[in-house]
Amino acid sequence: xxxxxxxxxxxxxxxxxxxxxxxxxxxxxxxxxxxxxxxxxxxxxxxxxxxxxxxxxxxxxxxxxxxxxxxxxxxxxxxxxxxxxxxxxxxxxxxxxxxxxxxxxxxxxxxxxxxxxxxxxxxxxxxxxxxxxxxxxxxxxxxxxxxxxxxxxxxxxxxxxxxxxxxxxxxxxxxxxxxxxxxxxxxxxxxxxxxxxxxxxxxxxxxxxxxxxxxxxxxxxxxxxxxxxxxxxxxxxxxxxxxxxxxxxxxxxxxxxxxxxxxxxxxxxxxxxxxxxxxxxxxxxxxxxxxxxxxxxxxxxxxxxxxxxxxxxxxxxxxxxxxxxxxxxxxxxxxxxxxxxxxxxxxxxxxxxxxxxxxxxxxxxxxxxxxxxxxxx
Amino acid sequence: xxxxxxxxxxxxxxxxxxxxxxxxxxxxxxxxxxxxxxxxxxxxxxxxxxxxxxxxxxxxxxxxxxxxxxxxxxxxxxxxxxxxxxxxxxxxxxxxxxxxxxxxxxxxxxxxxxxxxxxxxxxxxxxxxxxxxxxxxxxxxxxxxxxxxxxxxxxxxxxxxxxxxxxxxxxxxxxxxxxxxxxxxxxxxxxxxxxxxxxxxxxxxxxxxxxxxxxxxxxxxxxxxxxxxxxxxxxxxxxxxxxxxxxxxxxxxxxxxxxxxxxxxxxxxxxxxxxxxxxxxxxxxxxxxxxxxxxxxxxxxxxxxxxxxxxxxxxxxxxxxxxxxxxxxxxxxxxxxxxxxxxxxxxxxxxxxxxxxxxxxxxxxxxxxxxxxxxxx
Numbered sequence: 054x055x056x057x058x059x060x061x062x063x064x065x066x067x068x069x070x071x072x073x074x075x076x077x078x079x080x081x082x083x084x085x086x087x088x089x090x091x092x093x094x095x096x097x098x099x100x101x102x103x104x105x106x107x108x109x110x111x112x113x114x115x116x117x118x119x120x121x122x123x124x125x126x127x128x129x130x131x132x133x134x135x136x137x138x139x140x141x142x143x144x145x146x147x148x149x150x151x152x153x154x155x156x157x158x159x160x161x162x163x164x165x166x167x168x169x170x171x172x173x174x175x176x177x178x179x180x181x182x183x184x185x186x187x188x189x190x191x192x193x194x195x196x197x198x199x200x201x202x203x204x205x206x207x208x209x210x211x212x213x214x215x216x217x218x219x220x221x222x223x224x225x226x227x228x229x230x231x232x233x234x235x236x237x238x239x240x241x242x243x244x245x246x247x248x249x250x251x252x253x254x255x256x257x258x259x260x261x262x263x264x265x266x267x268x269x270x271x272x273x274x275x276x277x278x279x280x281x282x283x284x285x286x287x288x289x290x291x292x293x294x295x296x297x298x299x300x301x302x303x304x305x306x307x308x309x310x311x312x313x314x315x316x317x318x319x320x321x322x323x324x325x326x327x328x329x330x331x332x333x334x335x336x337x338x339x340x341x342x343x344x345x346x347x348x349x350x351x352x353x354x355x356x357x358x359x360x361x362x363x364x365x366x367x368x369x370x371x372x373x374x375x376x377x378x379x380x381x382x383x384x385x386x387x388x389x390x391x392x393x394x395x396x397x398x399x400x401x402x403x404x405x406x407x408x409x410x411x412x413x414x415x416x417x418x419x420x421x422x423x424x425x426x427x428x429x430x
Numbered sequence: 431x432x433x434x435x436x437x438x439x440x441x442x443x444x445x446x447x448x449x450x451x452x453x454x455x456x457x458x459x460x461x462x463x464x465x466x467x468x469x470x471x472x473x474x475x476x477x478x479x480x481x482x483x484x485x486x487x488x489x490x491x492x493x494x495x496x497x498x499x500x501x502x503x504x505x506x507x508x509x510x511x512x513x514x515x516x517x518x519x520x521x522x523x524x525x526x527x528x529x530x531x532x533x534x535x536x537x538x539x540x541x542x543x544x545x546x547x548x549x550x551x552x553x554x555x556x557x558x559x560x561x562x563x564x565x566x567x568x569x570x571x572x573x574x575x576x577x578x579x580x581x582x583x584x585x586x587x588x589x590x591x592x593x594x595x596x597x598x599x600x601x602x603x604x605x606x607x608x609x610x611x612x613x614x615x616x617x618x619x620x621x622x623x624x625x626x627x628x629x630x631x632x633x634x635x636x637x638x639x640x641x642x643x644x645x646x647x648x649x650x651x652x653x654x655x656x657x658x659x660x661x662x663x664x665x666x667x668x669x670x671x672x673x674x675x676x677x678x679x680x681x682x683x684x685x686x687x688x689x690x691x692x693x694x695x696x697x698x699x700x701x702x703x704x705x706x707x708x709x710x711x712x713x714x715x716x717x718x719x720x721x722x723x724x725x726x727x728x729x730x731x732x733x734x735x736x737x738x739x740x741x742x743x744x745x746x747x748x749x750x751x752x753x754x755x756x757x758x759x760x761x762x763x764x765x766x767x768x769x770x771x772x773x774x775x776x777x778x779x780x781x782x783x784x785x786x787x788x789x790x791x792x793x794x795x796x797x798x799x800x801x802x803x804x805x806x807x
Contacts, residue, residue: 054767071448074471075762077745093473094451328758337754346757350727350781368454377714380723381705385452390431404727 054079057339058116059091060103064387064397065122065316066091068324072332076340083112090387091122106130113139118339120293121315124152125196142339143293143314150289151314154221155194161309164288166281168309169300170224177217184209186222194219226308230301232268233319234282237334237344240292245334245344247327249278249299250319250355263415264355265408266322270301277307285312294335296320318357322402325383326353351404354411356419358399360392366428368392372421379414381405392426399424431456434716435493436468437480441764441774442499442693443468445701449709453717460489467764468499483507490516495716497670498692501529502573519716520670520691527666528691531598532571538686541665543658545686546677547601554594561586563599571596603685607678609645610696611659614711614721617669622711622721624704626655626676627696627732640792641732642785643699647678654684662689671712673697695734699779702760703730728781731788733796735776737769743805745769749798756791758782769803776801 054077059066062084070091073080080095085102092098097115101108103123109130113119118140119131132145141148150156161168174180174191183189187209193202193216206215206222231252237245251268252261270278282297289295289312296317298310320331329337329345337345367390377384386399401422403414431454436443439461447468450457457472462479469475474492478485480500486507490496495517496508509522518525527533538545551557557568564586570579570593583592583599608629614622628645629638647655659674666672666689673694675687697708706714706722714722744767754761763776778799780791 054765067451070471071451074444074448074765075760077763077765080470093457094447094471096470328760343751343755345754348757374720377722378720380725383452383705386454388431388451388454 055118055340056081056116058083058112058119059095059122060109060112060119060126061122062086062089062091062098063122064090064399067094067387068321068385069120069122069316069332069335070094072330073336075333076336076342078336078340081112081116083108088390090389103127110134118142120335120339121148124148124314128152140339142291142335143289143295144291147289147291147293148314151312153194154192154197154311155219157311158221158223160288161285164284166284166288166309167307169226172222174220174222177215180215180217180220180222181212183222184212186224187211188225190223190225191215192221192223194221226300227303228300229303229305230268230270231310232270232278232299232301232307233264233317234278234297234299235294235317235320235323235331235334236282236286236297237294237338238286238289238292239338239344240341242287242292243344244283244286245329245347246279246283247320247323247331247347248349249275249282250322252319262356262419263412264319264322265411266326266349266353266355269408271305274301274305274307277305281307281309285309289314292338294331294338318397321385321400322353322355324385325402326351326404351406352408352411353402353404354415355400355402356415357397358386358401358422358424360394360396360398360424360426362394363430364424364426364428365393365430366391366426368398369425369427371423371425375421376401376418379403379418381410382414382418392424394430432495432717433458433493435460435489435496436472436499437486437489437496437503438499439463439466439468439475440499441467441776444471444764445698445762446497446499446693446709446712447471449707450713452710453713453719455713455717458489458493460485465767467766480504487511495519497712497716498525501525501691505529517716519668519712520666520672521668524666524668524670524691528689530571531569531574531688532596534688535598535600537665538662541661543661543665543686544684546603549599551597551599554592557592557594557597557599558589560599561589563601564588565602567600567602568592569598569600571598603677604680605677606680606682607645607647608687609647609655609676609678609684610641610694611655611674611676612671612694612697612700612708612711613659613663613674614671614715615663615666615669616715616721617718619664619669620721621660621663622706622724623656623660624697624700624708624724625726626652626659627699629696639733639796640789641696641699642788643703643726643730643732646785648682651678651682651684654682658684658686662686666691669715671708671715695774698762698777699730699732701762702779703728703781728783729785729788730779730781731792732777732779733792734774735763735778735799735801737771737773737775737801737803739771740807741801741803741805742770742807743768743803745775746802746804748800748802752798753778753795756780756795758787759791759795769801771807
């Protein structure tokens, strides 16, 4: 049996391992928390820091193939392992491009992939000269994650609060829609494209509420989105699975926002709603099997279940029983013992032929299901 | 988190654990093989013999609730644990009835549940006096499993080869169809009935080829089947999940063949084809959640993938790539390293609106996918 190592033990690893149990594969996970969501679902769990060269190198030497469930890994160790014959999904060349936002933007430009105009910034002094480029978004070249390392700079005065570090300053696009498309690339370079999902945001708080699949798009916009996502994945020249986040402006122009070189939050609905899930698909890529069928069995909506603001400590569920009674809802809880405000604790997918039913059930679930804690923040 | 112990670590345990990762539950497995299919998917694996009183008792003392994935467990230990407050699914009263075929047949009779006529046999001498009752099937009261302990007795001369043990002699029913229905009973006694599956046999070898869901039945026969399965599960007076195997004769009469008090081979299709799978459903029962939705998302067919006769040793797959290319097929391989003739190594489920497509794909998969071994038998 092939030995597959996963760097990172969060919910993405957990769901990957749930699917891995359908195939003959020996699974290894490294994470520096023995109680992480993926720790108990693998054949071999190794306690270790995925950012540490020695830990990653030693771990990689135990397996035939490696993949990641978070970008924040020691890339030098992966490069050495790759040079010594371990397969890495995605390969380190692709991972390096994506890990650094300056390189990532340069990659889009080089490959003529539409993306928001940008300036490379090395210091606050350089930033302050950019008053004419506003409104814009400053993004740190490295280390940004889940909203951290990103700053809106709307007017000249905001420049003073900007990052004094290597970063990009990106022109603000008047966004009509946010989409995400997952593309798999086999070891032979063959692609498979999942249908796009559409992000539906709370109009007041601007928080992601739901992900609807398929996205409601004019055919031409859909074609552009697919072409761009495919171009991103192909030009990275790496087998693996890529989640491409796209922005559609008021005129129907489509731009890449950013790319994740791994299974992704925007693909959770594929577990129940598609013939091959994103997790199944990545395993097929790694194990050298034929790519799966990306078609939807039914349209779907997915919402993340996050810890309520103001709570922390041991998890207390509110409304779980009511949600478990919804006929077409699939509940995934990640088994995290402790909650904190905004922490991803699970997700729920609803499938239905009827889009109105999807929206209705998602709204109901969002209102019903709360993750609180025994402690207060 | 509730601590759930599973006695037995085969593929049923494996699939139960794949689903358990959707809920907050601490999972424990006991099996006397550290490389069994379920060993690596639980939080805590205990090496031990599920037929041994001390092993089962010690294991049960570590958890809040126990379930089984095979009937062949030490029931005395379970009785002591239950008396001391551990929840057992199914309860030991139900398990005792089902484990002994004499008690099981008595239970059907007492509760006016239609079943083939039978005689209780204690010895070969008693058996030999049964010439007038033929053709019949002799089944050992205890210890029969997967076809073992069952003997066709067609004519008087066959009586000489019968078992000299406590057993039942069951009138042969002229079978038109074999069905299976899964029924869940919640801790509050509330039932949920899955649609019936129909067993499709190879007409030459009389081997189970496929399971089709829903079964193709006249409405009246369907109603009878549902009523009987429900009656079996309710009268067992135990929370849990029950797979009721039924026979339909040429006149449309329905009889219980036997009942399994656990997740069952006849429910594998529910993983992809139904809103709540049999595994999800059992977890809901045990965790005290509302029962799931038994409805089919799409009709389905399931076929077991068994080791080819004549081979043993390390697994060699034949035709796997071709099967993985079928657009509406879901492949489950149980990760068993060694094959032998007839060993259950995996299953494949196909979903489709179109029954002809289901039958066609199943036939194709059966022809394509072979599990051979590095050694010969």
